[in-house]
Amino acid sequence: MTLAPYACEPAQSRGRRHAEPPAPTRTDHQRDRDRIVHSSAFRRLVYKTQVFLNHEGDLFRTRLTHSLEVAQLGRAIARSLALNEDLVEAISLAHDLGHTPFGHAGQDALNGCMQGFGGFEHNLQSLRVVDALEERYPAWDGLNLTFETREGILKHCSRRNAELLESREPHGVGWRFLHGQQPSLEAQLCNLADEIAYNAHDIDDGVRSGLVTLAQLREVPLFDRYRHAAQQQYPQLGDEGPGQRRLLHEAIRRMLSDQVYDVIDSTRAALARHQPASVQDVRRLPAMVCFSDGMREQSQALKQFLMRSLYRHPQVMQTMDAAKQVVQELFAAYMDAPQQMPPAQADGAEQGGQQRRARTVADFIAGMTDRYALREHERITGQRLLG
Numbered sequence: 001m002t003l004a005p006y007a008c009e010p011a012q013s014r015g016r017r018h019a020e021p022p023a024p025t026r027t028d029h030q031r032d033r034d035r036i037v038h039s040s041a042f043r044r045l046v047y048k049t050q051v052f053l054n055h056e057g058d059l060f061r062t063r064l065t066h067s068l069e070v071a072q073l074g075r076a077i078a079r080s081l082a083l084n085e086d087l088v089e090a091i092s093l094a095h096d097l098g099h100t101p102f103g104h105a106g107q108d109a110l111n112g113c114m115q116g117f118g119g120f121e122h123n124l125q126s127l128r129v130v131d132a133l134e135e136r137y138p139a140w141d142g143l144n145l146t147f148e149t150r151e152g153i154l155k156h157c158s159r160r161n162a163e164l165l166e167s168r169e170p171h172g173v174g175w176r177f178l179h180g181q182q183p184s185l186e187a188q189l190c191n192l193a194d195e196i197a198y199n200a201h202d203i204d205d206g207v208r209s210g211l212v213t214l215a216q217l218r219e220v221p222l223f224d225r226y227r228h229a230a231q232q233q234y235p236q237l238g239d240e241g242p243g244q245r246r247l248l249h250e251a252i253r254r255m256l257s258d259q260v261y262d263v264i265d266s267t268r269a270a271l272a273r274h275q276p277a278s279v280q281d282v283r284r285l286p287a288m289v290c291f292s293d294g295m296r297e298q299s300q301a302l303k304q305f306l307m308r309s310l311y312r313h314p315q316v317m318q319t320m321d322a323a324k325q326v327v328q329e330l331f332a333a334y335m336d337a338p339q340q341m342p343p344a345q346a347d348g349a350e351q352g353g354q355q356r357r358a359r360t361v362a363d364f365i366a367g368m369t370d371r372y373a374l375r376e377h378e379r380i381t382g383q384r385l386l387g
Contacts, residue, residue, distance in 0.1 A: 001079070001082065001085075002082065003082055003083070003084060004081065004082035004083065005276075005277055005278060006185060006271070006276040006277065006278060006279060006281065006282050007081075007082060007083045007084050007185065007186070007279070008029070008083075008084045008087050008148050008184050008185075008186055008279055009084070009279075010027035010028050010029050010030075010084065010086070010087075011027075012279075013028045013029070013146045013147065013148055014146070014147035014148065015028075015146060015147060016028075016144045016145065016146055016147075017131075017140075017144060017169070018139065018140045018144050020144065027086060028146050029084060029086040029087040029090055029146060029148065029149065030086045032086075032087075032090040032143075032145045032146055032149040033086055033089050033090040033093060035136075035143045035144075035145065036090055036093045036094045036097070036130070036143065036145075037093065038136075039097070039129075039130075039134050039136070039143060040134065041097040041098075041129045041130075041133070041134060041367065042064070042067075042093065042094075042097060044367065044368075044369050045062060045063035045064035045067060045096060045097070045099075046062055046063075046064040046065075046369075047062065047369035047370055047371055047372075048062055048063040048064070048096075048099055048100075048101055048103075048369055048370060049062070049063070049101065049102050049103040049106070049323075049370055050062055050063060050065075050066050050103060050198070050201070050202075050205070051103065051202055051205055051206075051310065051311070051316065059208065060205050060208065060209070061201045061202075061204075061205055063096045063099055065201075066096065066197060066198060066201065067092060067093050067094075067095065067096055068093075069197040069200075069201060070092040070095065070190065070193045070194050070197045071088070071089045071092035071093055071193075073193040073196055073197055073256070073260065074088040074089065074091075074092045074189055074190050074193040075088055075089055076260060077189055077193065077260055077263055077264055077267075078186065078189060080264045081185070081189075081264060081267060081268070081271075083185055083186050083189065084186050087148055087149065087152070087184070087186045088186045088189055088190055088193075090145075090149045090152075091149055091152030091153060091186065091187060091190040092190050092193065092194075094126060094130060094145075094149065094153050095123075095126060095152075095153055095155070095190060095194060096122070096126065097125075097126045097129045097130065097153075098122045098123065098124070098125025098126035098127070098128060098129050098366060099122045099125075099126070099366075100120075100122060100125075100327065100365065100366045100368075101323070101326075101327070101365075101368045101369055101370045101372070101373040102320065102323035102324075102326070102327065102370055102373070103320075103323075105320035105321075105323045105324050105327075106323060106324070106327050106373075107120065107121070107122045108324065109323070109324035109325075109327035109328050109331075110327055110331065110362055110365060110366060112328070113327070113328060113331040113332075113358075113362070114358060114359075114362055117354070117355055117358035117359065117362075118355075118359070120362050120366070121156070121158075121161075122366070123153075123154060123155050123156050123157070124154065124157060124161055125363075125366050126153050126154075127150060127153050127154045127173065128363070129142075129367075130142050130143045130145050130149075130150065130153065131143075131145075131150070133363060133367070147172070147173065148184060148186070148187075150173050151173050151176075151183050151184065151187055152183060152184065152186060152187030152190055154173050154174075155187070155190075155191050157174060157177045159177065159178065161174070162174040162175075162177035162178050163178065166178060176283065181283045181284060182282060182283050182284075182285065182286070182287050182288075183283070184279055184282060184283075185267075185279075185282055185288065185289055188287055188288065188289035189263075189267075189289045191289075192263060192289055192290070192291070195299070195303075196256065196259050196260070196263075196299075199299065199302050199303060199306065200252050200255060200256050202306050202310060203217065203223065203248075203252060203302075203306070204248065204249075204252060206306070206309070206310040207244075207248055211309070211310055211313045211315060211316065212309050212310055213239075214227070214239040214240075214244060214247070214248065215239060216305075216309060217305075219305065220301060220302050220305045221298055221301065222255060222295075222298035222299060222301065222302045223251060223252075223255060223302065226250075226251040226252075226254035226255045226258070227247065227251040229251075229254060230247055230250040230251050230254065231247065234246075234247075234250070237250070258295075259291070259295060259299070262291055262292050262295040263289065263290070263291060265292070266290050266291055266292045266295075267288055267289045267290060270286075270288035270289075270290060271288055274286070274288060276288070319386065322385040322386050323385075323386065325385060326373055326374060326377045326385055326386070327365060327373070329377060329380075329381055330365055330373065330376060330377055330380070331361055331362070331365060333380045333381070334349070334361040334364065334365070335357060335358065335361055338350050338357060338360075338361070340380060341361070341364055345360055345361075345363075345364045348360045349361060374386055
């Protein structure tokens with residue numbers, strides 16, 4: 001497929017931090033995607049929480065299935081906009097590589113533990129995974145991904161962290177945060193595809209869990225519109241009973257399709273308005289991958305509903321409080337006795353001061369799956385808090 005002039009052309013990539021000869025059968029961004037898929041961090045996502053812990057059910061989303069759904073949505077939109085699908089897929093598959101066990105509860109707990117040591121943010125940790133923590137090559141640490149993939153992985157960054165990145169890599173992935181510029185359209189697209197994916201599958205998982213009902217979802221205009229249309233066409237599908245799952249899936253399918261079409265139409269309108277002629281133009285212009293105003297408003301209302309009804313549901317909060325305790329107590333145990341960790345991490349923790357020790361411990365905990373963290377916690381404390 002011929003790419004648009006404002007898309008990231010693989011042959012014009014800003015390259016890798018360590019020079020490598022090109023692959024004979026793959027573009028640089030296809031090569032990035034393949035390296036991500038074969039990484040240890042990617043495999044671990046299968047046992048990392050999205051909303052519900054792994055032991056709570058076999059059919060709930062995990063970070064791995066979430067990443068695959070983001071990639072599917074991203075590629076579908078990229079194809080219609082003549083953007084670089086392979087780059088979109090690479091960013092989508094890598095965007096959660098740095099996420100802790102136990103979802104955002106794990107991140108919040110680890111960030112609290114790391115106050116005084118630079119904090120912890122899963123987005124920056126995803127970049128750290130692909131730049132430093134993966135150990136697959138003899139000549140360098142990390143996966144040695146292209147600038148464009150790394151830029152897309154780093155969706156958010158504080159000024160302090162951007163300055164640190166810029167000091168290590170001048171005019172690198174931290175630069176745009178210091179100068180108010182945008183990332184590529186492919187990176188912008190992955191950010192929005194992430195939001196579309198988790199809103200949709202959190203509805204599905206919420207209903208599957210029994211914590212959210214179709215009756216409650218009638219108060220969400222974005223969802224209820226498609227629920228009503230599905231029942232108009234298929235009146236045998238009820239809010240309860242054997243047709244409920246089919247109704248839920250049909251409503252979500254219609255909602256996803258309309259959101260995808262809305263992003264395509266709204267982004268085309270923004271591109272026509274701003275007329276970028278190159279990737280560099282994209283960086284200097286406002287963000288252009290977007291919802292329409294109406295869809296943005298309705299998407300925000302859905303997010304607020306999920307926050308009230310699912311993420312802050314007492315049952316979810318109780319589980320997340322226990323998960324935070326697991327992370328906090330693991331951090332304290334490893335800081336006090338690094339030899340509790342495997343030899344490679346223990347050696348790294350003992351080679352520097354407290355700052356080095358804390359970052360090594362945070363890297364180790366962030367890389368854990370839910371079930372490994374629970375086993376480690378039980379081994380060290382003798383307590384079984386979850387599962």
